[in-house]
Amino acid sequence: xxxWTLFEVFVRSKHGLNxxxxxxxxxxxxxxxxxxxxxxxxxxxxxxxxxxxxxxAITATASDEKEPFFDPSEDKIYRHASFYQLPKEVxxx
Amino acid sequence: MSQRNDLAEYLLRLGDSxxxxxxxLCEWCGRAPALEEELALMNVGLDLIxxxxxxxxxxAELLDDGRNADALAFKREERDFxxxxxxEQPNGDYAITTLKLFFYDAWHLPTLEQLSESSxxxxxxxxxxxxxxxxxxxxxxxxxxxxxxxxxxxxxRRISDAVDRLWRYTIEMVNIDxxxxxxxxxxxxxxxxxxxxQWQARVAKVxxxxxxxxxxxxxPFYLNGRQGLHTEHxxxxxxxxxxxxxxxxxxxx
Numbered sequence: 001x002x003x004w005t006l007f008e009v010f011v012r013s014k015h016g017l018n019x020x021x022x023x024x025x026x027x028x029x030x031x032x033x034x035x036x037x038x039x040x041x042x043x044x045x046x047x048x049x050x051x052x053x054x055x056x057a058i059t060a061t062a063s064d065e066k067e068p069f070f071d072p073s074e075d076k077i078y079r080h081a082s083f084y085q086l087p088k089e090v091x092x093x
Numbered sequence: 094m095s096q097r098n099d100l101a102e103y104l105l106r107l108g109d110s111x112x113x114x115x116x117x118l119c120e121w122c123g124r125a126p127a128l129e130e131e132l133a134l135m136n137v138g139l140d141l142i143x144x145x146x147x148x149x150x151x152x153a154e155l156l157d158d159g160r161n162a163d164a165l166a167f168k169r170e171e172r173d174f175x176x177x178x179x180x181e182q183p184n185g186d187y188a189i190t191t192l193k194l195f196f197y198d199a200w201h202l203p204t205l206e207q208l209s210e211s212s213x214x215x216x217x218x219x220x221x222x223x224x225x226x227x228x229x230x231x232x233x234x235x236x237x238x239x240x241x242x243x244x245x246x247x248x249x250r251r252i253s254d255a256v257d258r259l260w261r262y263t264i265e266m267v268n269i270d271x272x273x274x275x276x277x278x279x280x281x282x283x284x285x286x287x288x289x290x291q292w293q294a295r296v297a298k299v300x301x302x303x304x305x306x307x308x309x310x311x312x313p314f315y316l317n318g319r320q321g322l323h324t325e326h327x328x329x330x331x332x333x334x335x336x337x338x339x340x341x342x343x344x345x346x
Contacts, residue, residue, distance in 0.1 A: 004127070025129050028240060035233055036129035039136050 007033040008058060010051040011041055019051050027052075096279070099272055100213075101155040102175065103282050105165070106319055107204075108148030109176035112166055113327070114197055115142035116334050120184055133233065137194070140226040147219035167338040171328045172321040179262040181318070181327040188241055188251035192259055195234040195299070200266040202231045203291035204283040212280035235299045242303025249304070256305060264311040266292045270319055 004026040010019035022041045027033035033052040042050065061069055073079065118138030125131030149162035160168070180197055184190045205227050208220035241252040267289040276282035293310075300307045316322045337344065 026127060027129065031236055032240070035236075036133060038229075039133040040129060043136070 004028055005033070006055040007037070007052040008055050009033075009037040009041055010053070011037075011047040012049040013046055014048055019049065024055060025052070030054075096276075096281075097155050099276060100281060101152045102272065103276055104148045104152035104155070104216075106175040107208075108145040108152060108165070109174045110180050110197070110201075110318075111141040111148065112145035113174070113176045113330065114180040114194070115139065115145065116330060117180065117184055117190075117193075121190070126187060137230050137233070140223075140230070144219070144223045144226070147223070151215055151219070163338065167335045171323055171331055174318075174321060174323065174327060174331070176318050176323075176327070177262070177265045178316055178318040178324055179259060179265065181323060181330060182259065182262065183326055185255070185258075186251060188248070188255040189258065191234060191237045191241060192252060192255040194230070195238045196259065196263055196266065196296070198227065198231040198234045199292050199295040199299075200288060202227045202295075203288045206291075207277075207283035207287060211282070216281065231295075235295075238299050238305075239303040242300070242305045252303070253305060256308065260308050261311050261314065263292075263296075264313050265318060267310065268313060272319075 005028070006024055006026055007030070008024050009022050011022045012019045025033055025036040025040055027036050030052060034050055037050050037052055038047075041047065115138040118134045118141070121131060121134045123131075125134055145166065146162050149165045153161050153165060177197065177200070179193055182189070182193055184193075202224075205220045205224040208216055209224050211217045211220065238252065241248040243249070269285045269289070273282050273285045277284040297307055316324060
């Protein structure tokens with residue numbers, strides 16, 4: 001099965017609003033990838049919707065870019081919404 | 094025979110075809126061409142074994158002779174089995190496994206569609222649950238037939254060979270069995286004429302997409318699974334499936 005394509009699998013759970021990455025499957029085509037994903041990742045009633053995406057179609061950040069990509073946000077605490085006075089009526093946020 | 098016996102006989106047919114298909118699929122455990130396929134085959138197989146249990150439970154109640162579902166599955170002889178001949182055929186290569194399953198699914202789906210509206214509530218209940226599973230099974234096996242038929246030269250050759258080898262057994266999906274016809278009149282069983290028509294239409298459609306040549310309709314021959322007249326392969330399958338409960342009666346784990 002060396003020539004099968006690798007697909008990344010995203011499943012939306014019953015209570016979730018967004019699809020979450022759960023793993024990957026091999027398949028000859030996208031339809032088969034959906035079915036394989038159904039059989040692998042939704043066996044225990046986990047999902048209501050599945051997306052599959054060819055792994056090759058995903059562009060990812062490179063590990064050597066980690067510092068310029070992510071470090072600059074470390075010291076910018078003003079980006080967190082933690083400086084507002086919450087009205088009393090808003091108990092939890 | 095009373096209608097009660099006829100109905101039990103019919104339930105055994107449904108259960109036996111599901112159980113034998115499930116047993117054949119489980120033979121792929123540890124041997125499937127890819128991990129993903131293995132899981133898919135086991136899912137389908139276990140769905141069918143679960144359905145068989147539903148039919149056997151009800152058959153055991155109607156027969157009321159002290160046997161339970163396990164006894165019906167594991168303590169009957171080859172001649173007592175009522176499954177379709179196609180499902181007992183050896184798995185062969187992946188084309189044969191796929192085509193066997195597809196022929197069965199194309200029969201199973203319209204059968205369950207009808208049974209889910211059976212006048213017997215118990216039958217309608219089991220069938221209604223099974224129907225959702227069977228819709229997926231049919232979709233999956235259809236797509237595999239198309240994938241192999243309309244795939245490479247080799248996959249096309251292999252699935253064409255599988256058609257040659259298995260076609261004769263499809264007579265059982267399209268012939269009109271008198272017992273089933275009688276039960277269908279009272280709204281208990283699936284109407285065999287409807288099932289035959291659906292089977293032919295579904296197979297023709299998928300074969301066209303798969304660029305496969307549709308053979309002339311199969312003709313009856315001397316074997317008949319519904320009457321317990323099986324090919325030599327069922328005995329071997331049962332020997333393996335029934336070994337443990339026969340060697341160690343009432344074993345638990």
